[in-house]
Amino acid sequence: MKKAKRKPGERHLDKNFGGAHTGIKMQLSGNKNGSEILPASLVDLRRGDEAVLSEIDLPVEDARRLMEFGFLPGARVVAGQSAPGGDPQVFQVDGAEIAVRRETARRLKIHHKGRVRRKA
Amino acid sequence: MSECTDCAGCGTSAVAAFPPDAAVKTVAVIGPPNSGKTTLFNRLTGLRQKVANYPGVTVEQHTGIAELAGGQSVELIDLPGVYSLSPHSEDEQVAYDVLTGRRQDTAKPEAILLVLDSTNLSRHLMLAAPILALGLPTLIILNMADDLRNRGGTLDTKALSRELGAPVALVSARQGEGIEQVREFLAGAMALPMPRSLPVLHDVPKCREWAGMVGSQADYRAPIAPKWTRRLDRVVLHPLAGPLIFAFVVIAVFQSIFSYVTPLMDGVKWLFEVSGNWIAITLPPSPLRSLLVDGVWKGVGSVIVFLPQVLLLFLFIGILEDSGYLARAALIADRTMARFGLQGKSFIPLLSAYACAVPAIMSTRTIENKRDRTATILIAPFMTCAARFPVYTLIIAAFLPNRQLLGFLSVRTVAMIGLYALGFVMAVLTARILKSSILKSGRTPFLLEMPAYRWPTLQSLGLRLFDRSKVFLRRAGTVILLVTVLLWVAAHVPYTHGHPPAIRDSLAGTLGRTIEPVIKPLGFDWKIGIGLITSFAARETIIATMGAIYGMDHPDSTSMDLQSALRHDLTPGAAVALLIFFAFAMQCVSTVAVVRRETGGWKWPLAQFAYMSALAYGGAFLAAHLLRYL
Numbered sequence: 001m002k003k004a005k006r007k008p009g010e011r012h013l014d015k016n017f018g019g020a021h022t023g024i025k026m027q028l029s030g031n032k033n034g035s036e037i038l039p040a041s042l043v044d045l046r047r048g049d050e051a052v053l054s055e056i057d058l059p060v061e062d063a064r065r066l067m068e069f070g071f072l073p074g075a076r077v078v079a080g081q082s083a084p085g086g087d088p089q090v091f092q093v094d095g096a097e098i099a100v101r102r103e104t105a106r107r108l109k110i111h112h113k114g115r116v117r118r119k120a
Numbered sequence: 121m122s123e124c125t126d127c128a129g130c131g132t133s134a135v136a137a138f139p140p141d142a143a144v145k146t147v148a149v150i151g152p153p154n155s156g157k158t159t160l161f162n163r164l165t166g167l168r169q170k171v172a173n174y175p176g177v178t179v180e181q182h183t184g185i186a187e188l189a190g191g192q193s194v195e196l197i198d199l200p201g202v203y204s205l206s207p208h209s210e211d212e213q214v215a216y217d218v219l220t221g222r223r224q225d226t227a228k229p230e231a232i233l234l235v236l237d238s239t240n241l242s243r244h245l246m247l248a249a250p251i252l253a254l255g256l257p258t259l260i261i262l263n264m265a266d267d268l269r270n271r272g273g274t275l276d277t278k279a280l281s282r283e284l285g286a287p288v289a290l291v292s293a294r295q296g297e298g299i300e301q302v303r304e305f306l307a308g309a310m311a312l313p314m315p316r317s318l319p320v321l322h323d324v325p326k327c328r329e330w331a332g333m334v335g336s337q338a339d340y341r342a343p344i345a346p347k348w349t350r351r352l353d354r355v356v357l358h359p360l361a362g363p364l365i366f367a368f369v370v371i372a373v374f375q376s377i378f379s380y381v382t383p384l385m386d387g388v389k390w391l392f393e394v395s396g397n398w399i400a401i402t403l404p405p406s407p408l409r410s411l412l413v414d415g416v417w418k419g420v421g422s423v424i425v426f427l428p429q430v431l432l433l434f435l436f437i438g439i440l441e442d443s444g445y446l447a448r449a450a451l452i453a454d455r456t457m458a459r460f461g462l463q464g465k466s467f468i469p470l471l472s473a474y475a476c477a478v479p480a481i482m483s484t485r486t487i488e489n490k491r492d493r494t495a496t497i498l499i500a501p502f503m504t505c506a507a508r509f510p511v512y513t514l515i516i517a518a519f520l521p522n523r524q525l526l527g528f529l530s531v532r533t534v535a536m537i538g539l540y541a542l543g544f545v546m547a548v549l550t551a552r553i554l555k556s557s558i559l560k561s562g563r564t565p566f567l568l569e570m571p572a573y574r575w576p577t578l579q580s581l582g583l584r585l586f587d588r589s590k591v592f593l594r595r596a597g598t599v600i601l602l603v604t605v606l607l608w609v610a611a612h613v614p615y616t617h618g619h620p621p622a623i624r625d626s627l628a629g630t631l632g633r634t635i636e637p638v639i640k641p642l643g644f645d646w647k648i649g650i651g652l653i654t655s656f657a658a659r660e661t662i663i664a665t666m667g668a669i670y671g672m673d674h675p676d677s678t679s680m681d682l683q684s685a686l687r688h689d690l691t692p693g694a695a696v697a698l699l700i701f702f703a704f705a706m707q708c709v710s711t712v713a714v715v716r717r718e719t720g721g722w723k724w725p726l727a728q729f730a731y732m733s734a735l736a737y738g739g740a741f742l743a744a745h746l747l748r749y750l
Binding site: 058061062064065066067068069070072073074080081082083084085087088090092094095096097098099100101103104 | 203204206208239240242243246324325328342345349353354357358359360362363451452454455458565566567568569570
């Protein structure tokens with residue numbers, strides 16, 4: 001199992017990539033030619049997408065809580081239904097369905113090199 | 121078929137830690153949320169603690185006695201669900217403290233029943249590590265065996281038992297399957313657990329890895345995903361259809377409450393009229409007859425008439441809770457809640473406040489953040505509880521015709537939904553104010569596990585209704601009866617020339633007329649005043665009071681036509697004012713008491729009482745004046 005690695009610059013990076021940028025990223029990641037921009041966190045997944053969790057960018061206590069729910073680095077996560085408006089979203093992880101708010105999902109990073117499997 | 125394997129055969133376990141006849145006295149039932157601990161507890165003890173299909177229903181420990189074969193008995197402690205033994209919230213703290221013997225009021229358990237959901241075993245096994253490390257005799261119960269089987273999951277309980285060094289039982293607490301093995305464990309010699317290995321306890325990834333390893337040693341094959349749950353969720357959580365379904369459910373509930381229960385209510389009413397007449401004829405004219413017929417029968421009877429409606433409401437709530445729909449409703453509502461500074465976890469206490477604020481306030485213990493929890497406690501009494509419901513029904517039925525709007529919606533349904541919405545809106549507005557001022561807090565991640573849908577069982581629904589009737593009738597037979605008798609006495613003193621006074625001049629009337637100047641601006645007379653005073657004991661007491669007052673006012677009429685009496689005394693504007701007063705006021709002694717207990721002082725309940733009373737008065741005042749010419 002892979003260990004959670006915290007890259008020092010990443011939190012900072014994420015802040016610059018707030019709200020509006022997410023939308024653009026999502027669009028591009030749906031486009032086969034835009035493969036250089038890969039989804040970075042769970043919010044970038046669309047329903048049916050599957051990814052491998054790389055890191056939880058949250059304070060220790062909160063991260064622990066998420067891990068107890070199955071959001072462990074290395075875990076396979078599938079994006080599921082969401083509430084109307086897309087927030088919170090349900091993720092299938094470790095045999096259960098857990099609803100997570102966007103603000104939290106943004107902190108759950110997925111492997112850049114890990115392939116995101118789109119549902120046909 | 122399920123099977124039990126004790127450790128006698130595997131050779132790794134220590135021999136019985138207790139001699140067989142030194143019966144173990146206390147056994148704790150622990151496990152992750154929504155794994156069916158309370159269902160099992162109820163099975164074993166014959167008790168009926170509340171159960172529903174969403175996480176966090178049990179928030180404090182309950183104890184009960186399980187009778188075993190041969191006259192033995194064991195005290196079981198049902199604990200709130202935990203994901204780990206590092207407590208995050210109040211309810212988890214309760215579970216942790218009981219297990220480690222840190223609670224004064226509960227004995228330290230001598231053995232443990234660890235209840236895990238067998239359909240999600242790999243993750244739930246994580247909890248086995250810290251529990252086994254406690255070193256108490258433990259039975260691992262894999263619950264929901266029926267679900268596991270139906271969805272094609274399998275495992276080798278013998279191998280699992282070998283890995284964990286503790287007996288394992290595959291059961292279905294809901295169906296009663298395999299419960300005998302649990303009884304055998306409780307009755308028999310218990311061995312200390314001897315797991316083959318344990319992970320580093322505070323390292324979650326290590327624990328998960330260990331759980332996965334144990335699961336694969338036991339040939340655990342996870343069941344396929346619940347197909348129907350996925351399908352239903354696709355509809356229920358659809359961006360368009362979802363909210364529409366939600367609205368449809370709400371409208372259907374109220375509509376049927378107004379339309380289909382009337383014959384039943386008329387039946388109950390008829391029973392009280394007939395029996396009241398019979399008493400009136402049988403007994404000679406005396407103060408006792410007056411107390412019975414005019415006081416008790418007309419007073420308490422006018423409340424009991426609402427029993428069928430309240431039961432229908434609880435039948436619907438029961439179906440929603442047991443099926444698992446409530447967790448979806450919490451999900452849909454989360455964004456709205458977030459906008460007002462609340463988190464999704466506040467939604468479930470607020471929903472249960474529709475039944476009664478007291479258990480709702482207790483269920484706020486699942487909220488980890490202290491300030492979020494206080495805010496939820498403070499707004500919970502705004503939700504329309506079951507005690508307000510008969511008051512609303514009475515006034516709405518008295519003042520609104522049963523006309524149809526748009527061909528399918530009755531005016532009364534609309535008014536009722538409006539009142540429910542009014543309470544909700546005031547709750548979230550109050551939350552907004554609190555969260556942006558004195559109860560500001562950082563956000564903790566909102567996580568909610570979506571349970572698989574299940575068919576509500578007839579038995580569980582029946583039990584709910586039975587328990588609900590008991591609660592309703594107990595209130596009618598205690599608080600409301602007592603208030604009615606006191607009221608009757610107050611309405612019959614002082615005696616002048618051997619005759620009771622007219623109500624207006626009695627003690628009760630004097631009290632009512634004393635507060636009349638205060639409530640006059642709201643359009644209420646002294647009779648309503650008496651009702652308002654008594655309603656602070658419990659809201660629905662106002663119905664009993666009005667029933668008794670009008671009964672004593674017109675001793676000749678035996679009919680309990682409260683509706684026409686109210687129409688006579690209240691203008692439509694004042695009726696609206698009265699509804700608004702009831703929507704906002706905190707007229708409930710039990711709620712004040714539970715807020716004091718849960719917040720640990722008088723500060724919050726007093727502030728809350730003052731705020732809600734001011735709001736009630738202000739709202740009623742506005743309504744009365746805006747609608748004066750109606």
